[in-house]
Amino acid sequence: MDPPGFTASLVAGGVAGVSVDLILFPLDTIKTRLQSPQGFNKAGGFRGIYAGIPSAAIGSFPNASAFFITYEYVKWFLHADSSSYLMPVKHMLAASAGEVIPFSLVQFPLWESLKALWSWRQDRMVDSWQSAVCGAFAGGFAAMVTTPLDVAKTRIMLAKAGSSTASGNVLSVLHEVWRIQGLSGLFAGVFPRMAAISLGGFIFLGAYDQTRSLLLKLGKESP
Template identity: 85%
Template sequence: MDAPGFTASLVAGGVAGVSVDLILFPLDTIKTRLQSPQGFNKAGGFRGIYAGVPSAAVGSFPNAAAFFLTYEYVKSLLHTDSTSHFKPVKHMLAASTGEVIPFSLVQFPLWESLKALWAWRRGHVVDSWQSAVCGAFAGGFAAAVTTPLDVAKTRIMLAKAGSSTAGGNVLSAMHGVWRSQGLAGLFAGVLPRMAAISMGGFIFLGAYDQTRSLLLEVGRKSP
């Protein structure tokens, strides 16, 4: 990765992270309360859903910047021909290196594949708004299929100290939810999670592509 690409990925990633946190933080709070074992109202309901937004936004800039910098760098190391069947694997490796979570392993290869498909159908590289739409679809799908893991994480975070759930075993937490609440419990909060992450994917990946494209264009025009 050259110097302009490094700077563009770093700044664009940070801008994307701050943008999505400022806009969608309240929805994540609502989703977490829906997944709480004590119920939505007892967990706080709609009270204080904006609490913590400033600190989250400040922290998201370096995190998102580091993620996208790593993502683009690993992609450049694993550069393959555009027709290669290895491309989805490349995007999975790049995403997992930047942030090792199952969500990214679903979202980013799907995002890149949707962009490639749209570009092939239209005969040109996708615009930033088209990238954002692809990000929304990819984010919504990834949100749906990883909701049980998110429910387990929430239960572990909210578990009483010393309990078996507080031990941090994700599979055990998922099994406990399945036994007590069934499939509905495992997918608690799936709709607000999908809505939030779809909007987040639109804003996050759209803002990233737009900002990175603008910075690269400025870099090319600079003497």
């Protein structure tokens, strides 16, 4: 396998990161407020849902660029020794190298598996819009199964200094949420989170594939 276009991955990752942040920032704000222990309205409701978007957009370009160039490099590096049944492991390693969070460990192997299945069914590589659809499904599923961890993260971030929650013990926070609110508390905000991340997966991974393919094509056409 030839080395992938690392420059194309770098630029495409940044474009994808900025695109998804600009479009989905308000939904993430709403989701965070739904998970707040003080309740949605007291946490701000629908007020100021665009506050902080400039800094998020500026930071997303280098972060997404770094993630994707690492992801593509690790995939390329491991490709020579990977058999078909080890492909999900390769994608998990690549995702964890780029960004060590449970969400990526679920989303990216599923995204790659769905693309591979679609490619096999139609006997050719998926188009960018098909990659985007796979990204939406993968993102939505990953969002659902990791919602309790996201709830714990939100509670820890919003906790008062010195409280037991602020100590950052995720398992303790999850147990407390379960004890007081049960399953509904652990999955608070799951539907807007799934909607936002499904749409985000469609935009993020679709934009990445489209931009990267375009840059690679331009590179081949250049003298």
